[in-house]
Amino acid sequence: MATISEIAKTAGVGVGTVSRYLNHRDTVSAAKQKQIQTAIEQLHYTPNAIASQLRAQSTNNIGVLVSRISNPFFAQLFDALERELHRYGFQVMVMQTHDDPEAERRFLDQLKQQQVDGVILASVENSDLLAQLAPTYAKQMVLLNEESLQVALPTVSLNHYQATWDALNYLYDQGHRRISYATGGNYPSTHHGRSRTQAYLDFCQAHGLIIDDQLIFAQQHTLTDGQQLGTKLSQLAPNLRPTAIFSNSDEVAVGLINQLQAQHFRVPDDIAVVGYDDQPFAKFAPVPLTTVRQPVLSMAQVAVDQLLHNLGKINTPALQPDLGLQLIIRKSA
Amino acid sequence: MATISEIAKTAGVGVGTVSRYLNHRDTVSAAKQKQIQTAIEQLHYTPNAIASQLRAQSTNNIGVLVSRISNPFFAQLFDALERELHRYGFQVMVMQTHDDPEAERRFLDQLKQQQVDGVILASVENSDLLAQLAPTYAKQMVLLNEESLQVALPTVSLNHYQATWDALNYLYDQGHRRISYATGGNYPSTHHGRSRTQAYLDFCQAHGLIIDDQLIFAQQHTLTDGQQLGTKLSQLAPNLRPTAIFSNSDEVAVGLINQLQAQHFRVPDDIAVVGYDDQPFAKFAPVPLTTVRQPVLSMAQVAVDQLLHNLGKINTPALQPDLGLQLIIRKSA
DNA sequence: TTTAATTTTGGAAACGATTCCAAGGAGGCG
């Protein structure tokens, strides 16, 4: 691998001059420009970003933490984040936690060692850890769709409480009184205060619906989880069976619908299903999915804006796109 | 940010000793170990990976190039690649080309500047470029699911020709004589020789089926593309309309089915649909999708194995998992 | 032509880690 000083030697100039030429930092005489250029082509020179990052004390890399990139919601979100960050010349390093707090810790540590200029957390499993780590990251960290109670961090948050409430209300208005709830997180241990779960609990309480632990399902993430959930529901005694279920993930909802249909339940007539995210295939499900749409694009824009603003790379946080959540009514409820 | 020499100073030892301690490289006396450890905790030291990478002339980073991570097939593939690479202590940098040759060039260049130890190409748009770049990358490049005619590169390849042929044959056996074809690539310009397209053309020829450019659709990638394709098909005069369509992507297939149903066509009775990949939601489609399953896990394992072997990080290429493609017969054909 | 002002240039120092080498220290053996 050719280095800058080899280029300098072959071109018969000093290293400083080559560097200046490469970065268009200062004027370099036309003659030397040509010499340098030919040397570069001759030796197939490629700058070593690592060295330059070390010297510059900045990498132009941003870390993004998601729970699982094969979750279409995160895929879309990552896509949008990347697009946005590229516009500002940043590169993105994505890491998946797979909902493992230990992996989360490890990856945050790795990102720090890699000297990323900032981190966007689109999924946090262990907010204690976060509180512990946050000070050392300071302003280069943005929470997207997550909130930390322990520590004040730049945060992009949507009103999931309200959206959940509205969705439940929609079900309630249609006469549902026995509503089940599926979440990706734990229950009841951690994150009890997470806004969606809280909204569910509050809603039930406010409307005098029984809160039955048998109707609350935790750690539900995938299509397969949804299928298994369907099996569980279908095995419940008819009088215990919910007439509707609110799922925090479209994936789970689709798997669920599939399994319910396989067991000859009708959706939404026997059991209504509401999902969350409005993932791309939601409207292509066996029963087009009624779901809460997350404004992925705006979320990404705001998060990046926020981050770059905190990094001093951008002046105006300016735009404040609509971060509203919207219930998309299709056929499943 | 604390550095290793600050640690050394606070602990009252030399930098070399700290480094040795950190890397468990040599024995360090118990007393100094304790001093160093306390200094580390006191100063919140985090090693600077950039510096160490510069010195070591190796980053332990592997680049992965895909066309679009929100394509569930690539998401799964990336997932598997990452899992596998983590096992060997590598980190993964993923980049999306969005099928843009220019982006491909740019990203490959960036990866090189970032000094990645290797690259796995799961999608290549411009194989001329590749031929041009490959020599400078030498052995640290693996083609996954792609082939380059111009240059010999380590390659993990499946028999897509055969799988396509088999799928078409399945349709043929069911009496279909007018079979449409949808691909993600271009047609007929580049990649004419790509094995799936070639198999289609050869199959038609071998069985005396007309090859009608009106039945061949290029640049089909997403659910939306599939929908639009459905509209196009439904607008064809009945005698021109295909009775079956083979799509190179499940996403397109699902969008297509959805739109066909919306236009009151029955799948598979009026039009049969075969997809490709067996993406996670394929069996949850409105009509469970008949599709060619790609062995994502094995593909990732073999690619990583191949790469690490070439890098000399691993001795035995050993395992040769089954890279067979399998037609999964469900309801759509 | 001389002097001053300006532009261009070369190269040393720095970024933070690792590794090599020489030297210091501990312990064993006679």
Place this chain on the structure above:
DNA sequence: CGCCTCCTTGGAATCGTTTCCAAAATTAAA
């Protein structure tokens, strides 16, 4: 007690870039 061996240690050199500073070259002014 002295000598040899082996283990532990400190610190200089190195990786490839950028930046700063002083010197050289060029241009402008007198």
